[in-house]
Amino acid sequence: MEYIHFAFTAFYQFGDAFAFLVLSAMGLAVIFGMMGIINLAHGEFIMCGAYVTVATARMGVPLPIAMLCGSLAAGMLGIVLERTIIHRLYHRPLDSIVATWGISLILTQGTLIVLGSSMAGISTPLGSFSVGNYSYSTYRMVLLGVAVLVLIGLYLLFHHTTFGIHSRATIQAPHMAKAVGIDTGRMYSLTFGLGAALAGLAGALYAPTISIVPTLGANFLVESFVTVVVGGADVFLGTAPAAATLAVIKAFLTGWQGQLMGQVGLLITVMVVIRILPQGLSGWLLKGRT
Amino acid sequence: MKYSTIQRTATLSTLLAGSLVTSASANDPIQIGVLEDQSGNFAAVTQVKVNAIELAAEEINAAGGIAGREVELVIYDTQSDDRRYQELMRRVLQRDQVDTVFAGFASSSREAYRPIVNQFDGLAFYNNQYEGGVCDANMIVTGAVPEQQFSTLIPWMMEEYGPNVYTIAADYNFGQISAEWVRQIVEEEGGEIVGEDFIPLGVSQFSQTIQNIQGEAPDFVVTLLVGSNQASYYEQAASANLGLPMASSVNVGQGYEHKRFAPPSLANMFVTTNFIEEVDTPEANAFVEKFYERFPDAPYVNQEAANSYISMYLYKQMVERADGSTDKEDLRAVIAEGDVCFDGPSGTVCLDPKSQHMSHNIFLAKVDENHEISFPETWENIEPYWLGENGCDLTQNDPSAQYTPSSPPNE
């Protein structure tokens, strides 16, 4: 019995870390991993998703629908920003750091001015369950499930829908994609919007579990960049294994040496991975296949 | 008469301005610099401090000012950025030549500006509950310190719930030093620390921590979490059905978590604080009412708001007792008399001449399942004794340092 409990505990901790890394990194994996835009406003898309979710949920909208609203709102925001600003920066990714930093400042402070310094949150749904002497939050297992579903969904989206295939074609070889008739400008907008919507979804899903303040996005930023950099360019082959690897490292180090080592361990892993595998895990996995 | 907020344009400054002569005539306003974080990470907690200072200034001006002089506030937004404290502290002291400064939320901000206050030999009020230990003649601290909050809270909790304590604390000065206090008191009282977890600032995910706590099965948990990220712990612990009583010196009283999180995530939380808006005394109710009348959109009146408000009146009293002088040494001479007290929102409080910290009435606030607050216990007039007992005596000398239990001043 003890072993089963221990195994479940390990699984739960791993799953929790995995879900957090996957969900917070997905949007960035699309925007940074695929499109090469270093999006420092990633956290603000997450914040947007969380705010809209909480606001709509408090208006009485059922939580899942509120979350959808949050995600869509972030996606919309993403498309607007892409059309107005980001599309000018595709050929100079390093400048995108400064521009998205500016956007991040505007969104954070704008939220503070308009909506105040904090917002009352909503309860985590679904209660808890027990295994042995330990009790666990059911919702966090749901998050794991959602993370896996989002991964599968994205895989299907990018590999089995016209949008996904066109988007990948656009990002792999924009000239050729244009020449076969794809409106690449529109694909860039939509792909960026998808990345923003995924970030918004992360915010929406975590909204019940965190403080709702304008700066909440910053919590997610470092972890998501770490995951994407370790993962490399491919959303599915990169982000998922990277999140799994990092979740193991993080859960292990946090459990063994505390939260500080969990944090430091993640960052050191990035440095080691870049040194050994400059293309990230997906670059390495893909190379093994050809 | 209305106070005015000065946000000065560059005056054609004279060479005279370079010197620090404050040859104010009796009719010049008394200027008070206010450096607080109205943007950035800490804005949620500190905006009300500015409001409280504004409220006090209006009241004082309406009642004829300080020693007959109008109060003028010079307010800057420090953006939760320590460097802004450095820049703006110099500005208020050197250019605006304020008489005193009310400044700072984070301990790091205080430490960043303290050398500058020392350089210019200014006088600053730090109106925050903090980890304690600042022994500096240029600082007056009105927030509660660990000995005031923990020497009351921990024994009460141990008696009520049992001797096994688990501490989770922010992994920086405040958390580490507070945890040290908790450990010391628990051991003195014959209890046991069954576990300690330190959480880096900015961490918002607590599954592992929650599990560690369950593994040790303590009688209650001391939560010394800081910032909006770490406050996420409560919701996550509740959703994992941790169900343990909690004790804190910092949450609720400062960040009004019971208002920001949906019930029942903070159920069974016990907090020692010198003020929160739920305190049900005539003075407190009057203050809260005035506050919301003036600032109807304020999210919450927390302990820092009360401390800031009290500080204004303490300052008024000190200046008036020093015959209208705002000179730091004159004011300290008044403090040295040992009876600078004020009967305000949180009851009667006094400044301790040795440490220039403030005595407090400590309320034990209990959060119930509906996030309603009750007060099972109140301790009156708890002194900030630790610095004085350990050799900090600002009436004798000024080390301008911050001490911790593991490195006290008399070592």
Place this chain on the structure above:
Amino acid sequence: MTTNNTKLLSVEGVTSGYGTTSVLQEVSLNVGRGEIVAVIGRNGVGKTTLMKTLIGLLKHRQGAIRFDGQDISALESHQRARLGIGYIPQGREVFSRMTVWENLKVGEMLQQPGEGVDYERVYEFFPILRERANQRAGTFSGGQQQQLAIGRAMVGKPKLMLLDEPSEGIQPNIVKDISRNILKLNRELGVTILFVEQNLDMIMTAQRCYVMDKGQITRELAAEQLCDRDAMRRILAV
């Protein structure tokens, strides 16, 4: 000389190039409906530039390009493609990190409204594309990639296919396959074909051909002249 009097593509005095240099100098040519036309010339004479200009990846500075009666000079590449121009670039440029099937799927974009996609037809031409549908395109050999690139264009049922050096880097026997397939495409599906080339095998597929040198069309050759290998060799300067 044209087998059909209606011109599908007409290029009039087009000048284009990179940066400040003009690679194409006032190029004019016509392609009739159902024709196979080649543009031949040595490396570096501007053949690829011509192709890129026609599909719109390079904007021309002067002149006009008409396709199917419409002036397409101002259109973006993807708009030109959707009018029915299939483009098979030099080096194939298949989407190498995507599977064969996905590559074909991208080609659907070109498809005219209301028409179904006839994959069977594509597979009939290139059976390997069915057999290896789930293989990554980047792992294909040059010849296989060329088949995929043509297949990708076929999916969209274009009226005109532009092929940029289809024989480049491909084994001689495969070159023959490709030239056969081009003929078959033209005969069975009625696709008009314009390609640029320096390989004699491929050139002989054409019904008519323009000779290009230093960014200009210098001669036009009829089918019978194409059969004269020695003459062709002189033109290609080996």
Place this chain on the structure above:
Amino acid sequence: MTLLQTENLYKHFDGVKVAQDVNFSMEPGEIRCLIGPNGAGKSTFFKLVLGEHQPSAGKIYFSDQEITQLRSFERVKQGIAVKFQVPGIFSELPVWQNMQIAVQNHLHGDSMTAAIDKALAFVRLTDKAGELAGELSHGEQQWLEIGMAVSTEPSLLLLDEPTAGMTPDETARTGEMIKALNREGMSILAVEHDMEFVRQIAHKVTVLNFGEIFAEGTINEIEANEEVARIYLGTADDDE
């Protein structure tokens, strides 16, 4: 002594063979042209010689010293220089400075200035010394790069399609430049498609096909070779 020699050189990319058992050698003072269909491995061969690719197997010798393990810049210091196909110049810098960067590695002060002036005169860019390199015409950019390569005083100069995109007049001038360099003792190895140009400059021609040396000889021998004509042009009369 041989100037450049490769021994059983192999290179694979992801299973694709781009160089197969290449045994190449050339003598000091030679002008050698490398021809072959597109994709025959000419550029790969250059990259192997320059050290931008490491061979899968085999050895490379320069002036009878093995250089297989040397890094690119070390090979350059041994006396190899290159002009890339796409002009490899510093387009945002003035012409004079482009040249300076090339020369300053081995010359200083007045002798550097003199060397730059000489090189500029040689590639006929003296009048354009102050212009940004990116604003030169295509042919001039090619010459600038040749000038940069030459001014490192190499004993072997590699040229990757030096006349691509040049007018006939520019092409002829380039041929004269190369011959002048050769008269001063520089050896040249060029990848080239323009057979007229090859005829103008080459002492000897090597034909590559599918990563292998297919034929080697004088220009006349090569032109007379039916096999070469077949692979280069493809042919209608070899039925399977």
Place this chain on the structure above:
Amino acid sequence: MGSLQRQGSNTARSASRMPHWMRLVNGPQTLGHGPIFWVGFALAIGAAVVYPAFADAWSVGNTAYFLCWVFMALGLSLIWGYTGALSFGQTAFFGLAGYTYGVVTINFGAAYGMTLVGLLIGVGISCLGAALLGYMLFYGRISGVFLGIVTLSTTLVFATFMAQTAGSQWAIGDARLGGDNGMTGMPPLTIPWVGGDIALYSGVPLYYLLLAMLVLCYLGLRVLVNSRFGNVLVAIRENPHRAEMLGYDIRRYQLIAFVIGSGLAGLSGVLYTAWGQYISPSNMNLAAAALPIIWVAVGGRKDLTATLVGTLVVLGIFQNLTIYGSYYAFVIMGLLLVVVVVYLPEGLIPGLVRLVSRLRKRKEGLS
């Protein structure tokens, strides 16, 4: 304004007729050349020298504070603008040097010019740290965005680590690291003098010292980037492949530039620490790490003068927004950044120079 344009055709060739030292500071890698620029430069220095006589003490001290940061910006301009390698982690070296200065001066005091020794050791340690990290990066062939990510990770690890060193066990000699509250108690810079050291608090003497250091550093960097070495750096930025094929070991040059630039970040760190007698991990977090990039990008990273002026302008604008902009400060800052990046991709200063010269040309055309 024409004097601010990059050295063009005639000047490049006439360069050889200039005295040697003029050639060094006047080369093609820097905006600004010829008598008009240098007269302007002299006037600017003159103005800076007499400035304290006309400004109030706070303004002088505040300007001195701004000057502290400029060295880090110039260093990043060298690494990013001239060599083309984006370092997102200059604050790691800033912090390393600041803490080192603290440790040295707290342990050995300020007498006998010890603070200057502390300054040198601080800068030296940051150079050493940069050499180690840079070796791993450049000899590992890491470039582009990944370089930014690794350097950022470095500074974040350092900041996270330093934040939890509050306990008394975290001390080097008498110097407590101080955790998130930071390290305090170090003396300001002092200059040994007959009859007692001169302590340089943020006043006029410090201002003059920093001004002198900045002028030296600026001219020194001009010499460096216009030298053979600088030629190679620019060559690496423009076309690393070509540079290597001209016989340069580009990794070595990148590493040296990185070490020099990081040493300057370290210098800024020491100066800032001595100025405020305080250094803390918040000087190395994400927000702090992004600042130098913003200064340099907004000013114009490919030029030292643009970086210098741009950094001072951005520092000034941001501070004034903080003072006068209340809530809206961050929003306006954000808008400024976006506008500059989108509409002036080369940076504020080169963008303005170009604009003015275009207007002038139009005027000339009209007349």
